[in-house]
Amino acid sequence: MRPFRLAGGSxxxxxxxxxxxxxxxxxxxxxxxxxxxxxxxxxIQGAAALDAVLAWTEGPLVKAAEVGLIILLAAHLTGGLRxxxxxxxxxxxxxxxxxxxxxxxxxxxxxxxxxNVA
Amino acid sequence: MADMASMLDVSVWRGAGEGRFxxxxxxxxxxxxxxxxVTYVQRRLDATLAYRFSCRVGMCGSCAMTVNGVARWxxxxxxxxxxxxxxxRIAPLRxxxxxxxxxxxxxxxxxxxxxxxxxxxxxxxxxxxFAVIAPDSPRRRRADTAIECIGCGVCYASCDxxxxxxxxxxxxxxxxxxxxxxxxxxxGNRERLAAVAGDAGCHxxxxxxxxxxxxxxxxxxxxxxxxxxxxxxxAALAGKL
Numbered sequence: 001m002r003p004f005r006l007a008g009g010s011x012x013x014x015x016x017x018x019x020x021x022x023x024x025x026x027x028x029x030x031x032x033x034x035x036x037x038x039x040x041x042x043x044i045q046g047a048a049a050l051d052a053v054l055a056w057t058e059g060p061l062v063k064a065a066e067v068g069l070i071i072l073l074a075a076h077l078t079g080g081l082r083x084x085x086x087x088x089x090x091x092x093x094x095x096x097x098x099x100x101x102x103x104x105x106x107x108x109x110x111x112x113x114x115x116n117v118a
Numbered sequence: 119m120a121d122m123a124s125m126l127d128v129s130v131w132r133g134a135g136e137g138r139f140x141x142x143x144x145x146x147x148x149x150x151x152x153x154x155x156v157t158y159v160q161r162r163l164d165a166t167l168a169y170r171f172s173c174r175v176g177m178c179g180s181c182a183m184t185v186n187g188v189a190r191w192x193x194x195x196x197x198x199x200x201x202x203x204x205x206x207r208i209a210p211l212r213x214x215x216x217x218x219x220x221x222x223x224x225x226x227x228x229x230x231x232x233x234x235x236x237x238x239x240x241x242x243x244x245x246x247x248f249a250v251i252a253p254d255s256p257r258r259r260r261a262d263t264a265i266e267c268i269g270c271g272v273c274y275a276s277c278d279x280x281x282x283x284x285x286x287x288x289x290x291x292x293x294x295x296x297x298x299x300x301x302x303x304x305x306g307n308r309e310r311l312a313a314v315a316g317d318a319g320c321h322x323x324x325x326x327x328x329x330x331x332x333x334x335x336x337x338x339x340x341x342x343x344x345x346x347x348x349x350x351x352x353a354a355l356a357g358k359l
Contacts, residue, residue, distance in 0.1 A: 009187035010187065010188050010189055010332060011278070011326075011328065012187075012188075013328065015330075016326050016328060019324055083325060086325055086340070087325065087348075088344075091344075
C-alpha cells in the first residue's frame, strides 16, 4: 500500500486546505452543540442552576476556548459562503483569493472577540 | 551532453497491487522529462518495466503517472521542475487498478464517460445544413473552456471523492458531460442530466479543486461540475429530472 499524503502530495494546495478546515470546523462545532444545549437546559432547572454554569464560563480557560469556538464558527461560515460563491457564481480567478479572504475574516472575527473579552 | 557525475536517484513502483519501490540510478541530462527517465530505465536497466506512452508531446494522454506524490503527464514534466534534490519517486496513478508497474487499468475511468452520457446525441441527420453557432455565444464559450480534455486521468487520480466513493463519475466524465450540456446541436440533455444527478454524480463533488489544480491542460473541471450542479438543480425545479 502506498501511504496517504497530505503535505507534498496531490492534496497539497489551498483549496484542499480550505476543505479540510471546513470539514474539521464542522465536526468540532457538532461536538460543541451538545454542550451548548446542556447549558441552555440548565435554565429549565431555574435561575440558580443556569447562573452556576454561566459563572463557570467566566473562567479564563473557558474564555480562551470560546475564542477558538468563535474562530471555528467564523471559519465555517466564511468557508460556506466561499463554497456558495464557487458553485453559484460564474468562475473568476478571484475565487482563489476567496480562500485567503475567508481565512483573514475568520482570524479578524476571532481577534475581535478576544479584544472584547480580554 | 550527459553529465555523468550527476545522477538521479529514481525509485519506481514495481508490481501490481502488491509491490514495492525499486531504486535505479539514471544519468541527469539537460531538458530531460520524467518520461525520458522512465524510458531510460526500461531501455537500459530493466526491460521488464511496464509503462505506457505514445505521442510524447502532450496530446494523447497515455503517459500520466504519480511523480513525487502528484499525478502528472510525464512527457511534459521536466525533471528539473519536480526533482529539485535529484530524487524521483514514480508510481502508477491513484484510483485505478494497477495492471503492472506503472500501467493502470483505465477501463473503469473511460466507462464512466459513457455512464455520464458523454457521447454526442445528434439532433440532425447528414442531409441537414451546418448548425450555425456564434463563437461568442455564452453556451459556446462555456463549452470552449472545457473542451480540450485529453483523457489522461490525472484529475481522476487526484480526486479524493473518487477514492472515497469508487462509483463517483469523476471530474473528467462530468467535465465531458458539461461540454455536451452546452452543445446546441445535442439532443440528449434530459438523459444526461439524469445520469449525472445521482448519488455518484456531480452533487457528490466537494469542490476540493484538486482536478483543477492538477489538470495538465489547465482545464477547470470543478467549474464544469458546478455548472452541472446548477443545471440539474434547475431541471429538478422544472420537473424535468
